[in-house]
Amino acid sequence: MATSIHETVLIGICDGVIDKKKNTSYCTNKIGARPDLLPVITLQHPSCALCQRGLSHVVQVYCPLAASPYHRTINVFACTNPQCYGKSESWTVLRSQCLDDCIKSSQNNKTTACTESAMSRTDWCDEADDWGMDEEEQVAESGVQMPNEGNEISSRLQELCIDGDHQSALQPINVPVFQPFYMSVMEESDLDGFHDTDHENELLREYEEREGVTVREIQSCESGEAQEEYEKATAKHGDEVFTSFMKKISLCPEQVLRYSWAGSPLFIAEPPSSVSQTVPCCAHCSSPRVFELQLMPALVSLLSSADTNSDISLEFGTVLVYTCRNSCWKSGSTFPVEEFLVVQPDPDQKLFK
Template identity: 50%
Template sequence: MAAPAQEGTLVGLCDGEIDSKRHQSSYLTNKVGGLPDWLPVITRQSPRCGRCGAPLVHVVQVYCPLDVSPYHRHLHLFACPGAECGSGAECWRVLRSQCLEAEVAAARTPSRPLPAQEAPLAATDWCDTADDWGMEEEEEEDGMGGDVKKDSQEEAAAPEADAAGGSDVSSCLQDLSLGESQEDVPVLRPFFISVVEEADLGGEEDDLQHAQQLLKEYERREGVTVGELEDGEGGGGEEKYEKTRARHGDAVFSRFMKRISLCPQQILRYCRGGKPLFISDPPSNMAQVVPACGSCGGSRTFELQLMPALVSLLQRMDGGAEAQLEFGTVLVYTCRNSCWAAGSRSAVEEFCFVQTDPDQNLFK
């Protein structure tokens, strides 16, 4: 069943580094870097770069259940840290995984087998709302967005799932190397991601709408046409726009910067079914660029995007060279129906669209 469009945009902010001695992340945690926390029943996967074949680093993990679905739902984004690969779309992978709460419970208590015909749970049975990407407080929660469980390093060293589980890997994941040794994959410093609603960041947009209404009333009363206000500054706003256009070459980047000006430190934007915020002109045939779902053949919809401020956070834990990930924005499109085969143990690959930043130094 397709989910309705997300009401409003959620903004992700860096909320402090994850200290493995104090915090233990889980599949309920929204985070940057670290090792991926897979859902308990999902086979761990280590994707490789489509250009150079190197193992990809884990960039972002988002827990994003849908309010019309009984499934726990995850998105993991990976990217190639190679100097020649970071900005190419083929050097990024996004994997979606899902499972029922009953499957999680069965994984935690293996001595109690899952009933053959488990009745589907209502979304409200385990997730009050999807407005906060489904993050919820549990009895063992550590208070910073992570459910206490075994350390991710221990989880990475655990035995892989049986061969039967691996046989479910879809054809769109044939370039993934299952069971890749984590020692061969660079790990980025982990940070919690906190979530706020964009509407709560400031009232500038409401003020501009009010100013536009006053302007229309003035024009109607006086019988003159002044023109629409730009940035609440009248002609001054138009002059500012012209300067920006001359510097960057088009108005798309200007609109991008204006939209994030209330919170330039945002590292992620989430609005499933909404409109992406392009940093440069998108292809005129964008609808054709985004392919159909590789699993069900249905259409895909925009879900989230990574923002330029994230780039400066992507540093290797081993003290090696910084990850060579330079991008303007990475847009993620997922199956509109969020299709999932009951009992599947393999993540489904979704689609990334990468745009380079016309002025990356602004965010350093």
């Protein structure tokens, strides 16, 4: 699905391995490792609905909404059992929130500069006005209103984070742990000046050879050029959705995450005829859920075991995460809220290996 012309999309990119000697926190955007819990949050480790194995932590995204007083983190988990690959039931997404006063109280009002890579903690939402909801905006016929798309996104990095005892979620010993990486963030609109690495160029070359079409031809045919060019540029597999997906990410094939709160997802395969009916309302406040982020195919190659003696992997095309539009949170709650996700298998998984 194409994004709106006014829609702002942020791109998450792998930004290096996290040193075992360095602590991360709830405000670290990262791949793998164990989730870092917000103060007062208690996590009952999730298990697979299909095989009952413990789920491995895939990504952590710190994404507070501008008009909200809450710190806000999203953690995505998945089952590494090959028999569960590509099935939404083997994944879980949890949203955790905590008031700043609770954090300050738990850390004795001590703050310090974060020591991890600054870009790994770029704000997805904090101070980004078109991802929050003012009190006036929450009053509408449905009880809520979409944020103003006209406001600008702040690219300023958060300089401080809360220091204190490093709190990481307890995880059963037998649950595989993925190697940890930082995620850096950039706006998709800034990708015009972004240069692909040799690896990404090789991925595109392999795709073009296999499908008998270049990305430039796809772009030309989709821009309305002659019909004969369109016929020549049709991918061998005939999957227009997948072709459109590849065209959209061609400027940055190594993107591991796309973020656009209340935006439009980028489907890798034909979506259900009615996505709005497929995505259930929030189980806690009955508010509609909105698209917030998705995991991208390039993430697959990064998901290897943190234990060199273990061999684990995960396969998917894209994972679409939908969250409560109100981002509802019960005062005093100490448990994460489970949100909704959809897993789409990759129609051509070999491209991202």
